[in-house]
Amino acid sequence: MICFDNVSKRYSTGLEALKRISFELSVGEMAFLTGPSGAGKSTLLKLLMLMERPSSGALLINGKNLMRLPRSAIPNYRRQVGVVFQNHQLLSDRTVFENVALPLQISGYPPSETGRRVRAALDGVGLLDKESHYPLTLSGGQQQRVGIARAVVHKPKILLADEPTGNLDPVLSAEIMALFRRFQDVGVTVLIATHDLSLIHNLDHRIIHLADGMLISDGGSASGA
Amino acid sequence: MARNSRLTDLPMRGAKDKKISLADRWKSYIVHHRITLRSAFKKLLMEPVQTLLTVTVIAIALALPSAMFLMLKNVEQLGSGVEASAQLSVFIKKGATSQQIKQVQKQILDLPEVWSVDYISADQALQEFKALSGFGQALTYLDDNPLPAVFLVQPIRLGASGSNQVEQLVTTITSFSAVDEVLVDMLWVQRLSVMTDISQKLVLAMGVSLIIGVLLVIGNTIRLGIHSRKEEIVVVKLIGATDAYVRRPFLYSGFLLGLLGGFIASILLVGSLLWIGQSVSVLAALYQSKFDLTGLGFSGVLGLCALGSVIGLCGAWMAVMQHLRAIEPK
Numbered sequence: 160m161i162c163f164d165n166v167s168k169r170y171s172t173g174l175e176a177l178k179r180i181s182f183e184l185s186v187g188e189m190a191f192l193t194g195p196s197g198a199g200k201s202t203l204l205k206l207l208m209l210m211e212r213p214s215s216g217a218l219l220i221n222g223k224n225l226m227r228l229p230r231s232a233i234p235n236y237r238r239q240v241g242v243v244f245q246n247h248q249l250l251s252d253r254t255v256f257e258n259v260a261l262p263l264q265i266s267g268y269p270p271s272e273t274g275r276r277v278r279a280a281l282d283g284v285g286l287l288d289k290e291s292h293y294p295l296t297l298s299g300g301q302q303q304r305v306g307i308a309r310a311v312v313h314k315p316k317i318l319l320a321d322e323p324t325g326n327l328d329p330v331l332s333a334e335i336m337a338l339f340r341r342f343q344d345v346g347v348t349v350l351i352a353t354h355d356l357s358l359i360h361n362l363d364h365r366i367i368h369l370a371d372g373m374l375i376s377d378g379g380s381a382s383g384a
Numbered sequence: 385m386a387r388n389s390r391l392t393d394l395p396m397r398g399a400k401d402k403k404i405s406l407a408d409r410w411k412s413y414i415v416h417h418r419i420t421l422r423s424a425f426k427k428l429l430m431e432p433v434q435t436l437l438t439v440t441v442i443a444i445a446l447a448l449p450s451a452m453f454l455m456l457k458n459v460e461q462l463g464s465g466v467e468a469s470a471q472l473s474v475f476i477k478k479g480a481t482s483q484q485i486k487q488v489q490k491q492i493l494d495l496p497e498v499w500s501v502d503y504i505s506a507d508q509a510l511q512e513f514k515a516l517s518g519f520g521q522a523l524t525y526l527d528d529n530p531l532p533a534v535f536l537v538q539p540i541r542l543g544a545s546g547s548n549q550v551e552q553l554v555t556t557i558t559s560f561s562a563v564d565e566v567l568v569d570m571l572w573v574q575r576l577s578v579m580t581d582i583s584q585k586l587v588l589a590m591g592v593s594l595i596i597g598v599l600l601v602i603g604n605t606i607r608l609g610i611h612s613r614k615e616e617i618v619v620v621k622l623i624g625a626t627d628a629y630v631r632r633p634f635l636y637s638g639f640l641l642g643l644l645g646g647f648i649a650s651i652l653l654v655g656s657l658l659w660i661g662q663s664v665s666v667l668a669a670l671y672q673s674k675f676d677l678t679g680l681g682f683s684g685v686l687g688l689c690a691l692g693s694v695i696g697l698c699g700a701w702m703a704v705m706q707h708l709r710a711i712e713p714k
């Protein structure tokens with residue numbers, strides 16, 4: 160599903176945020192991306208969202224090189240990818256419901272189906288009673304969960320999450336992780352960047368460890384680095 | 385806060401049933417258009433000062449050339465009315481027999497453009513001249529009447545192309561035998577026609593430059609809107625919005641601004657015409673003439689609104705093309 164082949168990313172500042180990264184995620188696989196702050200986790204996810212382009216190497220999705228994607232095909236690609244952003248990226252002038260409905264609206268879902276799906280997604284993150292609130296009236300953790308609901312509402316093929324549990328207490332974090340696992344169970348490929356080692360040590364999942372832009376280790380949950 | 389999240393209710397089979405039918409897509413597309421239109425309208429109301437300013441500028445820029453165009457139309461109408469009432473004086477050759485004169489009269493009367501013909505014989509003309517000129521005594525010493533016989537020809541009311549028809553009439557009558565010369569006091573009518581021609585071109589030039597101004601004003605308003613909604617644009621692009629989706633609200637804003645501008649321009653014009661129309665009627669009554677001011681009319685109002693909308697759409701399109709592509713998720 161996702162294949163990094165010797166991918167490097169050098170920002171215009173000259174900083175090399177990723178250095179010759181190679182790994183592969185198969186369909187329905189779930190992996191955690193860990194590493195200290197500044198290791199390049201967000202950069203790696205940004206490449207997958209086409210927010211940044213690799214400086215060298217190839218990035219393949221379903222065997223297709225992302226860099227060869229014509230501009231007109233980018234929206235359709237992004238609809239297949241659900242993203243939980245590190246900084247939520249909610250629209251402050253729209254209600255929680257409208258925020259979560261956005262991916263459905265953009266993909267052209269019928270309005271009759273929108274309400275049902277949005278409520279199911281909000282229920283999944285425990286925010287059904289907040290649907291008519293505005294994001295700025297919610298706590299950081301609640302905003303994060305709205306972002307998660309928006310990322311999963313249209314049932315994407317790939318789910319990317321950047322620190323999805325950064326502001327959540329352990330119980331809520333565990334629930335969100337369970338939600339991601341349920342997506343993995345139905346065949347969604349999931350990649351989660353997180354610092355929260357305590358959270359992932361309890362789970363039996365593949366961990367990709369980055370440090371200073373390099374891939375340090377890639378394997379089971381046993382140890383990390 | 386509800387912490388009893390029922391994860392099991394999230395429809396999970398969805399990863400498979402992702403295909404959305406064409407009919408559903410269409411329905412959702414229509415609904416989205418409606419939502420976008422409504423929210424574009426709300427956004428205009430949320431920034432009343434900016435909106436009012438833009439709409440007023442558009443309205444004035446549309447109303448000004450339209451008002452001048454209407455004025456010209458009215459002047460032209462006035463001119464054609466005068467042309468139609470212009471009398472032709474048909475001078476008969478000296479020495480024409482009464483037989484010939486009768487025949488000319490019949491020929492003239494048979495012309496479809498002629499309403500009536502009055503005959504003034506050479507003697508009558510002399511009498512009139514004596515009475516009016518004050519040379520009465522002196523003229524009695526002439527042994528020969530120097531004045532020709534005249535037909536006064538009154539054409540029917542002619543349409544907009546009156547000037548041409550009058551000229552044609554003159555040529556036709558001149559070609560009749562026994563007719564010496566045909567005179568018509570057309571000079572000022574011709575001057576008027578040339579002047580309206582020039583004015584028309586001026587109004588056109590002014591209209592075009594004002595329309596360009598409106599395009600720029602709307603473009604600028606939309607540009608401000610794009611910049612104030614930069615973050616929103618980035619987010620919807622990240623979620624997979626197409627360029628068309630991102631463009632739509634701004635095109636609607638431009639359309640609405642133009643439409644409102646056209647509508648206000650119509651109100652301004654209709655209002656001032658009503659106001660001026662009263663004075664014109666009084667003036668016309670003083671001249672014992674029945675002249676009605678040509679107004680904007682329903683089609684004129686529609687036309688102005690349509691023109692405003694089209695210009696609004698174009699202005700928004702220009703702004704969107706210039707600024708939207710540059711905003712990419714980073």
Ligand SMILES: Nc1ncnc2c1ncn2[C@@H]1O[C@H](COP(=O)(O)OP(=O)(O)OP(=O)(O)O)[C@@H](O)[C@H]1O
Pocket residue numbers: 170171172174176194195196197198199200201202203245
């Ligand atoms: N837009 C950018 N321009 C230049 N340098 C950048 C940019 N974004 C990130 N970087 C640099 O790239 C490196 C990796 O950043 P990145 O955001 O990927 O780290 P991270 O692993 O996500 O860290 P954190 O855990 O703190 O979120 C950092 O040194 C950062 O300064």
Ligand SMILES: [Mg+2]
Pocket residue numbers: 200201202245321
């Ligand atoms: Mg990061």
